Amino acid sequence: TKTIILKHRPEGKPKSSDFEFIDEELADLKSGEIQLKLKYVSVDPYLRGRMRDEKSYMPPFELDAPIASMVVAEVIETKNDDFKKGDVVTGMLPWKKEQISDGKNLTKIDDKNVPLTAYLGVLGLTGLTAYLGFTEIGKPKKGETLVVSGAAGAVGSIVGQLGKIMGCHVAGIAGTDAKVEKLKSKFGFDAGINYKTTENMRKAIAETCKDGVDIYFDNVGGEISDAVLYNINKFMRTINCGAIATYNETSVPRGVSVRPFLIKNSALMQGFIVSNYEAKFDEARKQLGKYLKEGKLTHEETIKEGFENIPEAFMGLFEGENTGKMVVKI
Numbered sequence: 036t037k038t039i040i041l042k043h044r045p046e047g048k049p050k051s052s053d054f055e056f057i058d059e060e061l062a063d064l065k066s067g068e069i070q071l072k073l074k075y076v077s078v079d080p081y082l083r084g085r086m087r088d089e090k091s092y093m094p095p096f097e098l099d100a101p102i103a104s105m106v107v108a109e110v111i112e113t114k115n116d117d118f119k120k121g122d123v124v125t126g127m128l129p130w131k132k133e134q135i136s137d138g139k140n141l142t143k144i145d146d147k148n149v150p151l152t153a154y155l156g157v158l159g160l161t162g163l164t165a166y167l168g169f170t171e172i173g174k175p176k177k178g179e180t181l182v183v184s185g186a187a188g189a190v191g192s193i194v195g196q197l198g199k200i201m202g203c204h205v206a207g208i209a210g211t212d213a214k215v216e217k218l219k220s221k222f223g224f225d226a227g228i229n230y231k232t233t234e235n236m237r238k239a240i241a242e243t244c245k246d247g248v249d250i251y252f253d254n255v256g257g258e259i260s261d262a263v264l265y266n267i268n269k270f271m272r273t274i275n276c277g278a279i280a281t282y283n284e285t286s287v288p289r290g291v292s293v294r295p296f297l298i299k300n301s302a303l304m305q306g307f308i309v310s311n312y313e314a315k316f317d318e319a320r321k322q323l324g325k326y327l328k329e330g331k332l333t334h335e336e337t338i339k340e341g342f343e344n345i346p347e348a349f350m351g352l353f354e355g356e357n358t359g360k361m362v363v364k365i
């Protein structure tokens with residue numbers, strides 16, 4: 036079966052030659068096992084971190100071994116009583132077109148209420164990250180101003196909508212005019228800024244957030260975040276969710292250059308890793324499902340087609356090729 040392995044640890048931006056396609060023989064199905072065929076594969080910025088040989092909250096990928104991410108797969112053969120042929124499951128699995136599994140850590144899903152891809156996005160780790168980061172660290176209050184970076188992406192587009200549901204004034208930062216337009220027309224943000232065409236981000240944020248910034252949901256880090264942090268209010272909270280602007284840097288990223296502003300404003304800045312909040316996943320998923328059902332929350336996916344395009348889809352994240360969740364349909 037077709038398999039994608041990590042051939043080289045990327046230097047700077049990941050490139051095609053960092054990945055290799057190999058053919059692996061499938062073992063015979065043993066008692067208690069199921070055979071799965073991939074249907075959808077999630078590609079995520081955090082996978083870039085696992086391609087480094089560094090200690091982090093998840094172990095690094097090994098060289099010459101398959102890369103893994105969250106997927107949706109179909110059971111095509113079964114010798115496990117818990118699964119029948121045609122069942123659809125989601126879980127963290129390697130990038131192998133077909134594979135054998137013992138069925139552990141897989142969750143059965145269906146497309147009765149939402150498309151299957153939603154389990155990789157709004158009802159998966161993406162939605163949980165948005166909801167738990169925003170509520171647990173952001174602690175939003177009605178009338179406050181929220182700024183979201185990476186706003187048109189998977190996590191960001193949900194955070195902005197949650198901000199509106201919870202009564203905040205919401206501004207988003209994204210990389211194209213079309214994305215900025217969509218923030219307002221589809222996701223209900225009050226304002227948007229294109230960081231690629233705006234010369235003075237600090238000023239643009241001041242103009243967009245007339246009452247200052249109370250909550251900053253940070254998906255990108257780097258200079259964009261410094262510009263936001265120049266505009267903060269007393270007791271503001273930053274959710275340090277991601278720093279995609281620095282993931283491909285080859286030197287150690289610089290520290291926050293706005294420390295005096297944090298001190299002056301008694302601001303809180305907290306790192307966030309979704310897996311630390313596992314105890315709240317059920318509650319968060321329930322709430323997200325409720326918002327979806329009530330039509331208060333919408334979600335979008337950018338879907339690329341073909342197993343052979345998984346690396347390309349992943350690399351596309353660093354070029355802003357996606358709006359909403361980037362998913363590969365197999």
Ligand code: NDP
Binds near residue numbers: 190
């Ligand atoms: P996105 O859907 O947001 O995809 C990445 C987006 O980032 C791109 O579409 C692009 O949009 C933007 N981007 C790429 N390069 C840069 C850059 N140099 N500067 C600014 N923006 C850039 O991904 P996710 O929603 O899945 O993830 C968002 C962030 O959240 C990531 O940093 C990720 O690592 C983090 N994350 C953290 C989790 C946690 O537990 N802490 C869990 C899940 C995600 P544009 O066109 O606007 O540039």
